[in-house]
Amino acid sequence: MALNFFDQFLSPTHLGIPLVLIAMIFPWVLYPSPSNRWLNNRLVTLQGQFFNRFTQQLLLPLNQGGHKWALILLSLMVFLLSINMLGLLPYTFTPTTQLSLNMGLAVPFWLATVIIGMRNQPTAALGHLLPEGTPVPLIPVLIIIETISLFIRPIALGVRLTANLTAGHLLIQLIAT
């Protein structure tokens, strides 16, 4: 019986090396870089097909300018996907259960989108703060509300990822004991 159901989320160290380092570097091993050959091995071929389809789906709603984000979005998604799936194996450690990692991913991304939006099209970026068709008396209140929701977004998204993964692992442990 576990002493405390949340013990599984402590970050273990051994010989001074935290397991989180290994857990974050291991996905790198699973994705070998494709060679110049026409026909690669099965693993690289399968991964290539998956990445192609994924990127295609991801970029469907974006115009040409948005395609610049393809690389970073794809790499982020693959990183998170592999880390979370590897956390399902027995005895492994999932780094995304730690709030620090999720906030470290959420805040820079969100801040980047806000700043780039403000730089390139300030009017349109500020215009997002007011939905279309609001009655005139409601405008000041709604702008305040939208600003607050904009600033809370990274915290909400980061905490959401942490909570989802933690809840999943906790549920598995509760069912198991």
Add this chain to the structure above:
Amino acid sequence: MADRPVPLAERRLMDVKLAELPNWLGKRDFTPNGLIRSVRGGYDRYFNKYINVKKGGIGGIAMLLVGYIALSYAWEYDHIKHDRWRKYH
């Protein structure tokens, strides 16, 4: 049957006699570059033997994952040993 004597530093691990093991370890290249080179060399050998083949199966990746599980278990042993089945806690 007389092979040419190869210097100790250049032999592979399987060719080193047990008594010579500490000497062999002492001669290996433990600089950061050397470590990176040996890790990369090991990875390339594994990759080319099990994954980069014409009809690779699930074994190549499965061995990696099992090794990862074993490593995580060993890393967390001190923490997990509290979870043993006991009559009295």
